[in-house]
Amino acid sequence: MNIEKSILSEIYKGMSFSCEEALFIESKLEKLELKKGATLLKNGETVLHQYYVYNGCVRTYFMDRSGKEHTLQFAVNDWWISDYTGFFSSTKAIMNIEIIQDATLYKISRKDTEALFCEIPRLETFFRKKMEGAFASFQQRILASLATSAKERYVSFIGLYPQIEQRVKNYHIASYLGITTESLSRIRKELTQE
Amino acid sequence: MNIEKSILSEIYKGMSFSCEEALFIESKLEKLELKKGATLLKNGETVLHQYYVYNGCVRTYFMDRSGKEHTLQFAVNDWWISDYTGFFSSTKAIMNIEIIQDATLYKISRKDTEALFCEIPRLETFFRKKMEGAFASFQQRILASLATSAKERYVSFIGLYPQIEQRVKNYHIASYLGITTESLSRIRKELTQE
DNA sequence: CGCGACGTTGATTTGCCTCAACGATTGTGG
DNA sequence: CCACAATCGTTGAGGCAAATCAACGTCGCG
Numbered sequence: 001m002n003i004e005k006s007i008l009s010e011i012y013k014g015m016s017f018s019c020e021e022a023l024f025i026e027s028k029l030e031k032l033e034l035k036k037g038a039t040l041l042k043n044g045e046t047v048l049h050q051y052y053v054y055n056g057c058v059r060t061y062f063m064d065r066s067g068k069e070h071t072l073q074f075a076v077n078d079w080w081i082s083d084y085t086g087f088f089s090s091t092k093a094i095m096n097i098e099i100i101q102d103a104t105l106y107k108i109s110r111k112d113t114e115a116l117f118c119e120i121p122r123l124e125t126f127f128r129k130k131m132e133g134a135f136a137s138f139q140q141r142i143l144a145s146l147a148t149s150a151k152e153r154y155v156s157f158i159g160l161y162p163q164i165e166q167r168v169k170n171y172h173i174a175s176y177l178g179i180t181t182e183s184l185s186r187i188r189k190e191l192t193q194e
Numbered sequence: 195m196n197i198e199k200s201i202l203s204e205i206y207k208g209m210s211f212s213c214e215e216a217l218f219i220e221s222k223l224e225k226l227e228l229k230k231g232a233t234l235l236k237n238g239e240t241v242l243h244q245y246y247v248y249n250g251c252v253r254t255y256f257m258d259r260s261g262k263e264h265t266l267q268f269a270v271n272d273w274w275i276s277d278y279t280g281f282f283s284s285t286k287a288i289m290n291i292e293i294i295q296d297a298t299l300y301k302i303s304r305k306d307t308e309a310l311f312c313e314i315p316r317l318e319t320f321f322r323k324k325m326e327g328a329f330a331s332f333q334q335r336i337l338a339s340l341a342t343s344a345k346e347r348y349v350s351f352i353g354l355y356p357q358i359e360q361r362v363k364n365y366h367i368a369s370y371l372g373i374t375t376e377s378l379s380r381i382r383k384e385l386t387q388e
Numbered sequence: 389c390g391c392g393a394c395g396t397t398g399a400t401t402t403g404c405c406t407c408a409a410c411g412a413t414t415g416t417g418g
Numbered sequence: 419c420c421a422c423a424a425t426c427g428t429t430g431a432g433g434c435a436a437a438t439c440a441a442c443g444t445c446g447c448g
Binding site: 062064068070072084085088089094095117121124125127128129131132133134135136138139140141142143145146147148175178 | 256258262264266278279282283288289311315318319321322325326327328329330332333334335336337339340341342369372
Binding site for chain 4: 169170171181182184185186188189
């Protein structure tokens with residue numbers, strides 16, 4: 001129970017709960033231990049859950065008609081991840097979710113997410129604020145894609161997310177930045193020569 | 195009072211309020227009537243407000259070092275707009291907000307937004323759901339910028355937002371799509387020839 | 389009417405892609 | 419623990435979509 005309580009203090013950092021509340025929340029969370037290469041969700045499936053990443057590394061990616069992968073998001077410790085276009089509207093996934101490093105996750109369904117907000121309104125506030133931060137980050141990413149070159153985006157990426165850069169393959173980073181592995185390789189070369 | 199009440203039924207469509215609640219909400223909203231060309235917010239200013247667009251058209255744009263403008267968002271009837279990177283963290287704006295068609299807006303401060311959520315929790319739920327939709331849209335825009343050509347993005351834009359396409363200048367659309375006005379002109383020419 | 393803002397067209401350049409080949413690294417079974 | 423294959427990253431040559439630079443119509447408004 002104490003051990004289990006500690007995961008809530010990770011997920012909902014800074015909040016405290018009554019024993020009753022903690023039990024209620026825990027009853028909605030399911031722990032998953034997954035290996036590298038596992039798939040959490042496939043394009044076309046109904047999106048029922050979102051996932052809290054306790055450790056490891058996960059990504060969501062979109063596959064276009066020509067078979068190219070485009071990484072939308074990486075998630076490491078303390079991030080939430082899902083196909084949110086599907087999750088929020090309870091429709092089919094347009095993306096895939098893939099474990100790229102052995103991971104411990106906690107999953108919760110859309111219905112239970114809403115139930116928690118209803119029962120414990122300050123969870124809704126907590127979640128809203130998390131989402132505000134994520135919303136701002138995605139807006140900044142759009143601005144970066146409009147205003148900066150591939151090289152600048154790469155430099156910015158390794159500055160913002162050094163812990164991710166160390167853990168993922170270069171082709172994952174390339175597909176996140178919107179360039180090919182060859183281009184990324186050439187950019188990396190230029191940077192070492194400077 | 196009845197007239198004023200109707201703006202709440204626009205902003206918070208589908209919700210109903212007690213007389214007391216309605217007065218409280220209205221006390222936090224300030225109506226603005228602005229002319230085309232007006233600037234609501236400038237890069238560097240502290241972001242204190244967000245704006246509900248009742249009518250007219252507004253955009254947020256980022257200006258890069260070389261002076262080029264990059265449109266992040268258009269807002270027409272029933273959209274909210276602000277520099278959300280600044281609004282959510284109460285810091286300085288990185289973008290500008292410009293009226294591009296005579297507009298009627300209702301502005302509310304960050305502090306009052308939070309006060310409303312606190313006093314009337316179902317407003318927080320309402321706002322969260324609006325934001326979930328916007329969040330999903332921005333994610334899809336990132337995927338589109340990663341996976342599709344300028345021409346495809348333009349076709350998709352006029353399909354998704356015909357009411358915006360009619361109201362804004364071509365150079366606004368170009369700066370939203372991440373291309374030059376010349377390229378957009380050539381794309382439009384190609385499309386009429388098909 | 390005349391001027392400025394907007395859109396179009398052409399010539400050239402460029403950043404990144406594609407295709408192809410080849411090193412380097414990692415993981416795995418013998 | 420090594421051998422070898424698969425995966426991953428790098429390099430080069432050539433191509434293409436969109437940018438840049440420049441010039442010129444066209445439209446709306448004072």
